[in-house]
Amino acid sequence: MRTHPGTTRTSRLLGSLLLVAAAGVSSFAAAPAPSGRAEPPLTPLGRIVPAPMRVEAGGEGYEITARTRIRAATPEERRAGEYLAKVLRPSTGYRLPLTDRAGGDGIRLRISAEPRNKALGAEGYRVLSTRGSLTITSWTGAGLFHGVQTVRQQLPAAVEKRTGQRGPWRIAGGTITDMPRYGYRSTMLDVARHFFTVDQVKRYIDQAALYKMNKLHLHLSDDQGWRIAVDSWPRLATYGGSTQVGGGAGGHYTKAQYKEIVAYAAARHMKVVPEIDMPGHTNAALASYAELNCDGVAPPLYTGTAVGFSSLCVKKDVTYDFVDDVIRELAAMTPGEYLHIGGDEAHSTSHEDFTAFMARVQPLVAEYGKTVLGWHQLTGAKPAEGAVAQYWGYDRTGAAERERVVNAAKNGTRLVLSPADRSYLDMKYTKDTPLGLDWAGFVEVRRSYDWDPATYLPGVPADAVMGVEAPLWTETLSTSAHLEHMAFPRLPGIAELGWSPAATHDWEAYRTRLAAQAPRWDALGIGYHRSPQVPWPAR
Numbered sequence: 001m002r003t004h005p006g007t008t009r010t011s012r013l014l015g016s017l018l019l020v021a022a023a024g025v026s027s028f029a030a031a032p033a034p035s036g037r038a039e040p041p042l043t044p045l046g047r048i049v050p051a052p053m054r055v056e057a058g059g060e061g062y063e064i065t066a067r068t069r070i071r072a073a074t075p076e077e078r079r080a081g082e083y084l085a086k087v088l089r090p091s092t093g094y095r096l097p098l099t100d101r102a103g104g105d106g107i108r109l110r111i112s113a114e115p116r117n118k119a120l121g122a123e124g125y126r127v128l129s130t131r132g133s134l135t136i137t138s139w140t141g142a143g144l145f146h147g148v149q150t151v152r153q154q155l156p157a158a159v160e161k162r163t164g165q166r167g168p169w170r171i172a173g174g175t176i177t178d179m180p181r182y183g184y185r186s187t188m189l190d191v192a193r194h195f196f197t198v199d200q201v202k203r204y205i206d207q208a209a210l211y212k213m214n215k216l217h218l219h220l221s222d223d224q225g226w227r228i229a230v231d232s233w234p235r236l237a238t239y240g241g242s243t244q245v246g247g248g249a250g251g252h253y254t255k256a257q258y259k260e261i262v263a264y265a266a267a268r269h270m271k272v273v274p275e276i277d278m279p280g281h282t283n284a285a286l287a288s289y290a291e292l293n294c295d296g297v298a299p300p301l302y303t304g305t306a307v308g309f310s311s312l313c314v315k316k317d318v319t320y321d322f323v324d325d326v327i328r329e330l331a332a333m334t335p336g337e338y339l340h341i342g343g344d345e346a347h348s349t350s351h352e353d354f355t356a357f358m359a360r361v362q363p364l365v366a367e368y369g370k371t372v373l374g375w376h377q378l379t380g381a382k383p384a385e386g387a388v389a390q391y392w393g394y395d396r397t398g399a400a401e402r403e404r405v406v407n408a409a410k411n412g413t414r415l416v417l418s419p420a421d422r423s424y425l426d427m428k429y430t431k432d433t434p435l436g437l438d439w440a441g442f443v444e445v446r447r448s449y450d451w452d453p454a455t456y457l458p459g460v461p462a463d464a465v466m467g468v469e470a471p472l473w474t475e476t477l478s479t480s481a482h483l484e485h486m487a488f489p490r491l492p493g494i495a496e497l498g499w500s501p502a503a504t505h506d507w508e509a510y511r512t513r514l515a516a517q518a519p520r521w522d523a524l525g526i527g528y529h530r531s532p533q534v535p536w537p538a539r
Helices: 008-026 075-092 141-154 198-209 255-267 283-288 317-333 351-367 376-380 399-410 445-449 480-487 490-499 507-515 518-524
Strands: 054-057 062-064 106-111 125-129 133-138 169-171 174-178 184-190 215-219 271-275 338-340 371-375 388-391 414-417 465-472
Touching: 062 133, 075 106, 075 141, 106 141, 125 141, 133 141, 141 174, 184 198, 184 490, 198 215, 198 255, 198 480, 198 490, 215 465, 255 271, 255 317, 317 338, 317 351, 351 371, 351 376, 371 376, 376 388, 376 399, 388 399, 399 414, 445 490, 445 507, 465 480, 465 490, 480 490, 490 507
Parallel strands: 106 133, 184 215, 184 465, 215 271, 271 338, 338 371, 371 388, 388 414, 414 465
Antiparallel strands: 054 174, 062 169, 125 133, 125 174
């Protein structure tokens, strides 16, 4: 068991509460199944991913029927109610009308500023399942939404199908009280190496939202492609975005399409964190505009997978006109507080130039109302006040590099942790995995899950860790099926590290809960890696 500040009480109660949960489930008074048909098994209260903070099982629990109404009065409550209804209606076949009338029955969605709800923070929630009603309470719309994801997982997996299914649709009795360990829980999708359409990005957003992720980091530019329209530099998208790894057609998002992605994520209480990687990883930009090169000569477009060979010309004033324009236009389209400026693998930029570049670019981010987020190489320069460094090192990362990150954290730079040999979803599971890379090693499900963000980097103050991220790089991935095979089952584990109390961290318990997700993924059409480390149910 691991603990961290604020979880001592949870730690003491956890074992007994889980036993109570199991005992409470066994007392559920199930109605007899129709002749010749077995009921779907009832999911024990709290046997979900991420593991909830506190579970108090008991009582008969709630059954969704043709008479069920969803009671939601305020706009935020109705938004959560409409989302839940869209999930439930196709499979159950029930109307599930929304009503703003108060009542003691049905599914009740409540935003309440009572002290006990505010104590759960901006994303916490409470689910109460009784014979007469199912109530989700939170202080915020985000909390209600996360509570809805919990309710989804408590229902039979067939609820996720888009065609009519047989019930019953029961939820075990008792109370779940939950809140996140970290406020920053992210996944990253690289759309630069291979381009993914708006609909493909939306599909990935939905998959991450099911596990309570609240950030989508979009890697929008790299050597192989520039994926966002910039009015002041139009060839970035039309020419720089015209290809991808392997020489395919590539693509880019118009501003309207980018805003569509941002809005779709926001409706699922996820904020988009856009990344323009610089000063390296910039061949697509250099190919688009010759003046960004020190010699004034544009290189050809690049469709390979090497890194570290490109660099903006740090000493040219036009470089900062370019950066200013890009940041200004991107910031105007992005409601979230963070803008990622990359900074990794700038091998063709001298240390002096790298430091000078970051000193000029970080204030531009602040000028347009955003907070700097950069890969941990930012700590090799001077991080701006309030800046966040994203650590992507791994076991073989040198001591000097780690020390720079630790010292920066001690001096106030906050960290997001995405160690490559733990949370990079594009790493092969084993040597036989047909997709992915292996430069950080093989990353099976247990290795991806079995680490603690609070202690991963010795010497980093616990309060410097903002959260975790699961990056998905796409040098070898070009379809949604590819994304899903590499993300599942590892993405839920990183989500749990970001959400669940440290006291719940237990591989043996987790692998059982993870295995129970498989029928849900089957129902959702998510292809996944059936790791031998997980006791998957028979198909």
